[in-house]
Amino acid sequence: MQIHFTKLSGAGNDFIVIDNRNQSVHLSTAQINAMCTRRTGIGADGLILIEPSQRFDFSMNYYNADGLPGSMCGNGGRCAVYFAHSTGVPSADQGRYSFEANGNRYEAEITGHETVRLHMLDPEDFRNAVAIEGFSCHYVNTGSPHVVIYIDNRKLEDLDVYGFGKAIRLRSDVFPEGTNVNFLEITAPDSISLRTFERGVEDETLACGTGAVAAALMSFRLGKVSSSTVKVNVRSGDTLEVAFSEDLNSVTLTGPAKIIYRGIAEVQNDGL
Numbered sequence: 001m002q003i004h005f006t007k008l009s010g011a012g013n014d015f016i017v018i019d020n021r022n023q024s025v026h027l028s029t030a031q032i033n034a035m036c037t038r039r040t041g042i043g044a045d046g047l048i049l050i051e052p053s054q055r056f057d058f059s060m061n062y063y064n065a066d067g068l069p070g071s072m073c074g075n076g077g078r079c080a081v082y083f084a085h086s087t088g089v090p091s092a093d094q095g096r097y098s099f100e101a102n103g104n105r106y107e108a109e110i111t112g113h114e115t116v117r118l119h120m121l122d123p124e125d126f127r128n129a130v131a132i133e134g135f136s137c138h139y140v141n142t143g144s145p146h147v148v149i150y151i152d153n154r155k156l157e158d159l160d161v162y163g164f165g166k167a168i169r170l171r172s173d174v175f176p177e178g179t180n181v182n183f184l185e186i187t188a189p190d191s192i193s194l195r196t197f198e199r200g201v202e203d204e205t206l207a208c209g210t211g212a213v214a215a216a217l218m219s220f221r222l223g224k225v226s227s228s229t230v231k232v233n234v235r236s237g238d239t240l241e242v243a244f245s246e247d248l249n250s251v252t253l254t255g256p257a258k259i260i261y262r263g264i265a266e267v268q269n270d271g272l
């Protein structure tokens with residue numbers, strides 16, 4: 001079957017977005033995984049179905065590249081809203097969208113050329129400094145589970161993010177549901193550099209929105225940054241901005257969301 005899709009990039013975190021408002025597209029785990037696989041498929045960190053919602057402008061159904069439903073994707077949410085805006089999905093409020101994802105309500109607005117600000121959930125379940133695989137691991141759930149690790153004596157650039165990230169992600173004794181793993185360096189009182197190993201992609205990605213939020217909130221909480229607006233420099237070279245109140249609520253994530261191309265995929269019954 002043929003499926004119309006749009007490829008978007010949210011600060012280098014890339015997604016296949018499908019307008020499924022008529023609910024004609026039904027994809028299996030294997031089909032989503034095949035579409036997201038690089039070289040043999042379209043290639044993406046995740047796939048998003050834009051579907052109807054009873055209460056909001058649309059519903060975002062997010063799948064990781066492994067084909068399984070993911071938890072909240074911050075960059076995916078920003079891309080979904082940019083897609084909706086550029087495709088003419090109606091919104092109740094001009095330039096502003098409300099949508100549901102993982103049973104939660106989100107709001108976002110277009111703040112400039114190819115720029116989207118997404119309002120995030122309040123963070124939950126902060127855990128400080130658990131020793132895992134030789135690292136001091138801080139933890140917080142920002143819609144997705146995130147470990148935050150400060151790289152004090154090493155260079156972020158040279159770090160084996162894949163190896164260390166995977167080892168921590170696989171520690172099911174500590175994280176029965178798995179976790180995303182973020183490694184960061186504080187570069188100024190209001191900025192950090194971040195690299196993320198993502199669960200469900202099972203690799204380092206070029207950016208991770210809920211990871212940027214976790215890194216910024218944790219850094220403020222631990223007194224490592226002093227500003228409640230934090231610039232997060234990600235692997236793609238882009239910058240995400242995370243802003244929040246001093247009690248770590250009212251969190252927003254702002255950054256680039258771009259359409260790369262639109263296409264038609266030939267999807268086989270058992271994969272691409």
Ligand SMILES: N[C@H](CCC[C@H](N)C(=O)O)C(=O)O
Nearest residue numbers: 070071073074075208209210
């Ligand atoms: N890239 C995403 C995170 C996806 C979450 C996924 N990796 C999971 O743990 O289910 C973001 O921008 O927030």
